[in-house]
Amino acid sequence: MNIPNTNLPRIVIIGGGFAGIALAKSLKNQRVQVVLIDKHNYHTFQPLLYQVATGGLEAGSIAYPIRKVVQEYQNFYFRLGFVNEIDTQNQKVKADIGDLRYDYLVLATGSKTNFFGNKEIERNSVAMKTIPQSLNIRSLILENFEQALLTNDIHDRHSLINFVLVGGGPTGVELAGALAEMKKAILPKDYPDLDVRKMQINLIQSGERILDTMSEKSSQAAEDFLINLGVNVWKNVRVTGYDGSTVTTNTDLTFESATVIWTAGVQGALPSGIDTNAIIPRADRVKVNEFNQVEGYDNIFAIGDIAAMLSDKNPFGHPMMAQPAMQQGKWLGENIVKKINKKPLKPFVYNDKGSMATIGRNKAVVDLPKFHFHGVFAWFVWIFVHLFSLIGFKNKAVVLTNWIYNYIRLDREGRLIIRPFKKKNVTSFVADEV
């Protein structure tokens, strides 16, 4: 990878998400060489992906060039590449852009969509973990509406404007709310020659309640918000199949739908080569101790979604969200420096700042560690926290401009099909479409 060999210990970080960037910042200008590898040249602010998918924000507003973050760091190298494998024997990462020796390795690869082995669902549904995927969903929703105008077959038309969102976590809930807002304020004006009242938004949750990592009070408030917005919330229903037209479930409920958005599960985005004893099967996350050291390795660490720091208090590890990732990244930076200087490491302590989700205009739920609230004030808190968390002044300013405009005008002008997307015809897609 053309990284100069120096006397400095080399720390290789795989992944420029919340965890990787926090670690990079924490290692800024220490006496180490840092190589950060990511498959994108930008950091993605994942909590706002659903707004890109529904045309409320542009992709560039929630992406930030990684090179810009690390521009002024000494002995810092960014490489755009995808790491397939770790050779722990020879202390090397193997990527599509070549191999690289490491002294310390940090897995910050995050998580990817988990279809639980169902290839049919994987093939026919769409996921929303990355910006390209969000843009695909945006195109797909709009293409379906355009196509619905062209058909006289009532069955086809219904299927084209019947949306099925699988998974009642924050992503599914926020996306359902945003779609419901589009149905209310935008689509009837854009498609006067279509009966938009017939558009259905179905949110399917396998468990007892949506947002099941939040408080029961917040789950209930979110569900009430969604139902008021006209979303059909199906609980205790598990999707078992989707052939591209019919969604089957473990009950006798079925859906005819051209669009299934799958947010029902995640798994670690784990390169191969890590000892299987350190891996939680199916979840593909790696077990780490309280110093984020991967089980069985002295110089391999994991932070963020990929890391499972199991304890009696957290039998499944920390929640797979931005907050633990950022805190672990920052903490590990300090610990690695300690380790290099042969000082004792400090066990990670998670500072739970709470969690939140927005359901739509003026509607959000917020769980603070000791206090739950929802409604307009919660929504302002949500706005403030998300604006504040975005990297970069320009992104903050542009997102705020968009949000004020969208709020006042009840509009979302990003309803653009820049790259057409039809899941079934992926092969007919050409990059230089004009």
Added chain:
Amino acid sequence: MNIPNTNLPRIVIIGGGFAGIALAKSLKNQRVQVVLIDKHNYHTFQPLLYQVATGGLEAGSIAYPIRKVVQEYQNFYFRLGFVNEIDTQNQKVKADIGDLRYDYLVLATGSKTNFFGNKEIERNSVAMKTIPQSLNIRSLILENFEQALLTNDIHDRHSLINFVLVGGGPTGVELAGALAEMKKAILPKDYPDLDVRKMQINLIQSGERILDTMSEKSSQAAEDFLINLGVNVWKNVRVTGYDGSTVTTNTDLTFESATVIWTAGVQGALPSGIDTNAIIPRADRVKVNEFNQVEGYDNIFAIGDIAAMLSDKNPFGHPMMAQPAMQQGKWLGENIVKKINKKPLKPFVYNDKGSMATIGRNKAVVDLPKFHFHGVFAWFVWIFVHLFSLIGFKNKAVVLTNWIYNYIRLDREGRLIIRPFKKKNVTSFVADEV
């Protein structure tokens, strides 16, 4: 296409560019049925494509949903589709989404890149007439830099950061200027481990001077600006071939380059079926009279780039730019209403407001009909005119925010490879790249 048949005369407009949108606005709520067909669901503000290509603006900031423009128009239908052919005998357009009868047809299909029949150049170079193409160029530039870091072969590295822009019109000039700004302010900071001084920007013009539709004074000023920015301006050189690595010319000048951006020619984007007598060979534009009627047809009109209104004063028709297109669109709307009401039509009169181009920060050239100027004030005029011309308040606000930020911080944060693009590997591209 599922358009209801009414007693109103049906006007079919092909194309939602400057001409088509101006015509649509001009026909707003007249006693006619209007069907606007475009292959994109958005209007593109083409003069700023080069800023999308160089990361200064996001795609969404220069695109505007066509449905939003026509949302409140009565008897107005938008259809997303591509028209292949006109059946003038039966008064029908034939599109990929079905056929449609017309009473009046307006070709507002604009222009596309002209490779003058050179398939090799077409295959290996990239064009910049659409938003997807601009995003491809953005990705390509950044991918080349990332790749240049990885190679130890000096020849390859040179080729990857050697840029050849063919065509010295406004597009080539503005793109060259923007690349030169990136070379100066951004790339050395982003790629500290690469010698960015070795990056070359070559602008190749076949004629005597660049911007040859502008005044000689402006051509000279623009050339001086470019040369000061470090661009190599080659005049009287015609590119004859490009095999993906070597650019050959009609002189003994050659270039080793991984990136050739072709802006050297345009031709009409003409559907088939129009009588060949009405078509200007090679240019693929249609001859129209002073009422924008296509030669030989009573109820077929053409406006904008596709229309050639030849006269002694304008032996090649009006310039293929936004101004004549918008003026013709507005004018034709009034003429069609006159025609339906059996009133005499008014011959089109072009109001030449001048032309302009920007070369970079504080640098622009402006030609008013009787007055030419360049420099900082010209640049402010350019900024003001372009902001003012953008459709929509949100786009204006976001573009202004970006420009202020970019100006103050000497930065462009849109340097994001959202969809990787390598011209040679188009087939390996998949839509749901993650």
